[in-house]
Amino acid sequence: MPESPLFYGYSELVCSAMSSPLLRVEALTVDFPQANQTLRAVDGISFYLERGQTLGLVGESGSGKSVTCLALLQLLLPPAQISHGQAWFQPEPEGTAIDLLRCPPRQMQQIRGRQIGMVFQEPMSSLNPVYSIGFQLAEAIDPQQRLSQGQCQQRAIALLEQVHLLKPEDPLEEKKRFLGRYPHQLSGGQIQRLMIAMAMAASPALLIADEPTTALDVTVQAAILRLLRELQQQYHLSLIFVTHDLNLIAELADQVVVMYQGQIVESGTVQQVFRHPQHPYTKGLLACRPRLDQRLAILPTVADFLGDTPPRLEVISPGQQQERLGHLASQPPLVRVEHLWVKYPIAGGQRSVTALRDISFTIRTGETLGLVGESGCGKTTLARTLLRLLEPTQGQIFFGDRDISHLSPRQLRPLRQRMQLIFQDPYSSLNPRMTIGELVAEPLRIHRPQQSQREHRERVAYLLERVGIDPQAQNRYPHEFSGGQRQRICIARALALNPEFVVCDESVSALDVSVQAQVLNLLKELQREFQLTYLFISHDLSVVKFMSDRLMVMYNGEIVEMGEAEAVYQQPQHEYTRTLIAAIPRGLSLEAA
Structure with missing residues (x-):
């Protein structure tokens, strides 16, 4: 393959390869033919994976990571087509290498699951909800073993014990009851462990994990990484770990391959890539995560590093931060919560579960209060109760000087303009049958019907431009935008009525690190411009620390x-706070980023 300024480390990686790696990919090219042009999703990439090693495949959404993995297992759907390349898979050191890209379908069925397992990015969509x-x-257990029902159950229990969903000392009846559960009865971390157990059911030589920790709590994420390390050591497993977060790779991988726009732009050992990154894109990925050792005014983005001049980082000094905190302390409270309780009735109302227990706090005007905790701790319940989308069981909620705890829907309606919510999943919170112009204008039509359509259109155009979306795209639908763009559209809609208080509920948790940096910078910029007050909710303490006062x-x-x-911090x-901080992936110290 020809050398290019976008391709660092490839020659060194190939030259150091052993004679018979487990997997050797050569010049893989995947195209998506379209009506007027052909989109090249993977552009002639080459890499290899040794036995017992972990290869980290890193890049943003659209870089070609998942397409590469799906191509190896012949799981690409039309119109995608493999235009060129080989993928030599040699499960036995002295055996015959197989080109995965040209295996007949019958042979490929024998390889999938038995020799190569895969953990998909969306675990819930990979499970059948009715079984x-x-x-x-x-x-998933190899049918060639011809196990009886009892033996199959024993094997299933053993797999769940290996992934720590069951404990060996648990009673057998309790283990059987767990096997009888359905996917919706498990948490996100439990579902991901189940997917790993299914992928390991036939003891494959290679496991491909495609974004297995996206949107998981940091503590659950750390547990999944520990589990993968344990399985790798126990079974001498080879692993391809796909992610957009380089800090995760540092926790797990031996070799790193960085992909950008379908090409490999840098590769090498974890130490080489982290301590001496060569390509601007790699430097950008390393820099755009919020740092724990210093507070930056704005986060650098990948685009900053791809320019001609590297970005200059503006560090907020402790004195500047104390000055801001002193100013905020003099501001009146905008939100005040006193002894708030929320209980959910269960078992036909005979019993209840306590979701919030005696919560009291204040948020001052112009302040960002960060709320951090694991899934299920009550963060979203608290956010929705503050906005009166859920009813409090006990306690008081003040917005300004007014107690809104018991206001009727009609009394609340004028206040809805002053408080808004940005949801975690931008796609499910946007009506797919409405254009983005209609979506952003909807609050204006409801709350300000006296304004003309022209005024609404001008306001929508201003808001879209303000969040970095071309106003000319007003007639496009949500599915025509990327995840980061959809989140920007949600922010524009939340700002349509000039609110004073905005709740950001896990609003960046599922975004690429570079897109996440752009959205976080945007939220800070909008706070300064519109004098916004934020309740910023996340399970990621490093993100909350960057955003919060x-x-x-x-x-x-x-x-x-x-x-x-x-x-x-x-x-x-x-x-519990110490546990959250200890679980944050930190990567390696940088010397040349």
């Missing part, structure tokens, strides 16, 4: 710690 997890796990840690429906963001008082 129990025990039934689906049994399907003060930090609130939630555990099991209670506030366990609260204080200035820097102080909570530097000197955590509660054991």
Whole structure:
């Protein structure tokens, strides 16, 4: 392959290859033919994977990572086609190498699952909701073993024990009951462990994990990484780990391949790529995650590094931060919560589950209060209760000087203009049958019907331009935009009525790190321009620390710690906060980024 300024480290990687790696990919090219042109998703990439090693495949959405993995297993759907290349797979060191790209369908069925397992990015969409997890796990166990029903159940239980979904000391009846559960009865982390168990059912030589920790809590993410390391050591497993987060790769991988626009732009060992990144794109990926050792005014983005001049990072000094905190302390509270309880009735109303327990706090005008905690701790329940989308069981919620705890829907309607919510999933919160212009204008039509359509169109155009979306795209639909663009559209819609208070509920958790940096910078910029007050919710403490003035840690429906963001991070008082901080992937120290 010819050398180019976009291709660092390839020659060194190939020259160091052993005689018989487990997988050797040569000049893989995947095209998507369209009406007027052909989109090249993967452009002649080459890499190899040794036995027992982990290869990290890194890049943003659209870089070709998932397409590469699907091509190896012949799982690409039309119109995608493999135009060129080979993928030599040699499961036995002395055996015959197989070109995965040209295997007959019958042979490929024998390879999938048995010799190459895959953990897909969306675990819930990979499971059938009408079948129990025990039934689906049994399907994944190699049928050539011809196990009886009892033996198959024993094997399923053993697999779940290996991925720590069951404990060996648990009673057998309890284990059988767990096998009878359905996918919707498991948490996100449990579903991901189940997918790993299914992928390991036939003891494959190679496991491909495509974004297996996206949108998971940092503690669950750390547990999944530990599990993969354990399985790799136990079975001498080779692993391809696909992610957009280089810090995760540092926790797990031996070799790293960085992809950008379908090409490999850099590759090498973890130490080489992290300590001496050569390509601007790699430097951008490393830099755009919020840093824990210093507070930046704005986050650098990948686009900054791809320009002619590297970005200059503006660091907020402790004195500047204390000055801002002192100013905020003099501002009146915009939101005040006193002894808030929320309980959900269960078992026909005979019993209840406590979601929020005696919550009290204030958010001052112009402040960003960060709320961090794992899934299920009550973060979203708190956010929706503050906005009166859920009813409080007990306690008071003040917005300004007004108690809104018991206002009727009609009384609340004027207040809806002053408080808005940005949801976690931008796609499901946008009506797919409405154009983005109609979606952003909808709050204006409801709350400001006295304004003309021209005024609405001008306001929509201004908001879209303000969040970085071309106003000429007003007639396009949500599916025609990327995830980061859809989130920007949601932000524009939330700002349509000039709110004072905005709740950001996990609004960047599923975005690529570079897109995440752009959205976080945008939220900070809009806060300065519109004098917004934020409740910023996330399970990612590094993101919350970048955004927040003060930090609130939630555990099991209670506030366990609260204080200035820097102080909570530097000197955590509660054991749970220390656990969250310890679980943050930190990567390696950078010398040349």
